[in-house]
Amino acid sequence: MSAFLIATKFAHDELGLSISEEASEIIHDLASAVVAKQTQSLQSEIDLLKDKIEALEKNQIKTCLICMENCAEYMWSSCMFFSSRPVAHVSVCQKCCLRISDGPYIERRCPICRATDGHWVRVDARA
Numbered sequence: 351m352s353a354f355l356i357a358t359k360f361a362h363d364e365l366g367l368s369i370s371e372e373a374s375e376i377i378h379d380l381a382s383a384v385v386a387k388q389t390q391s392l393q394s395e396i397d398l399l400k401d402k403i404e405a406l407e408k409n410q411i412k413t414c415l416i417c418m419e420n421c422a423e424y425m426w427s428s429c430m431f432f433s434s435r436p437v438a439h440v441s442v443c444q445k446c447c448l449r450i451s452d453g454p455y456i457e458r459r460c461p462i463c464r465a466t467d468g469h470w471v472r473v474d475a476r477a
């Protein structure tokens with residue numbers, strides 16, 4: 351069905367009007383504008399949701415990668431130099447962080463990316 355026929359049918363069925371081709375074009379343009387507007391508002395809703403998801407990911411309390419029991423509260427300080435953009439690998443709990451700090455030097459590294467030459471930094475997961 352052509353846009354003209356759709357518009358004509360819509361005008362006839364919904365509005366009780368018999369319309370000219372010119373009028374149907376106007377209705378068609380209006381309908382397109384409405385669709386474009388809806389798409390735009392959907393897009394901004396999607397953007398808003400994306401922001402929310404990102405915030406949730408940042409704030410989520412992860413589990414310690416070593417003991418898999420406590421909340422991860424510490425990140426390794428040098429991870430951010432391994433990537434073009436800053437990264438924070440919040441990976442271990444306080445207990446495991448202390449254990450690693452007291453352990454052999456070779457084990458003092460990020461359990462996720464294995465970055466060495468750093469130290470544990472406490473992160474408030476709820477900040």
Ligand SMILES: [Zn+2]
Nearest residue numbers: 414417443446
């Ligand atoms: Zn732990």
Ligand SMILES: [Zn+2]
Nearest residue numbers: 429439460463
């Ligand atoms: Zn890392």
